[in-house]
Amino acid sequence: MSFLHLDHVSYHYFYKKGYTKALENVSFTVPEGSFISLLGPSGCGKTTLLSIIAGILEPSEGTIQLEEKPLEASKLDIGYMLQQDYLFPWKTILENVLMGPKIQKMQKRAMKEKAIKLLEDIGLSKVIDSYPQSLSGGMRQRAALVRTLLTDPKLLLLDEPFSALDFQTKLKLEDLVSGLLKEFNKTSVLVTHDIGEAIAMSDKIFLMKANPGEIHEVFEVPIEIRNLTPFQARKHLKYQQLFDRVWEELNSLESQTVSR
């Protein structure tokens, strides 16, 4: 079943004296339980596209369907994970993950138990009652992930969630997040600048180009890599081969953008 479907989506930002074609004719389908990445040079419309899927921006043209219903009619919960963790410094980790209007409306005791279990699973059992400022960047991002997963969204939108972390922490978190998303059969869309991350985590990569923002090429990640953890995937020969192909294409797109 097509879980998420975009049909000829365009988005234009208007100013007093003109407009920018941030997205032009973007169409693709994401099956349930799969993980796709949006990769491309700066300004190709990745964040705009994610905001449209989240329902924050309305497309200038085209339609979006979730579970075969128009996005605006869908009751589906969408989770968002960003580069910044947005934890409140005056609340403990447990209080932070239980924040949010949706969680507040749910059964308090059951949610608290679920939150503690998830925090334990993700290796944060010792810091449940600590404040965010005493945690490392990776721990804070793990807490933010728990907050996102707690409402049990079927669709997860990840906007460069690992880009502010050091390399080692990022690799560990990629494995953790990928494992959890597979276990709970989530459908995910990741925005990233990192080719390796896109290959190691995704089923498919949509390489975008700028001016106007379009899908330039779609790369299928070989099944041999998809069955591995992201860390193991990075050591596979097929990972290297795909890395080289995507690198070459991205480089040529970036040089076209610079020479404009």
Ligand SMILES: Nc1ncnc2c1ncn2[C@@H]1O[C@H](COP(=O)(O)OP(=O)(O)OP(=O)(O)O)[C@@H](O)[C@H]1O
């Ligand atoms: N609020 C805005 N007003 C006007 N133009 C905008 C606005 N936001 C983005 N744009 C323009 O739309 C285009 C796409 O921007 P977007 O931020 O979606 O790209 P991106 O691929 O996410 O970029 P980056 O990788 O640098 O984050 C760019 O040309 C950008 O300058």
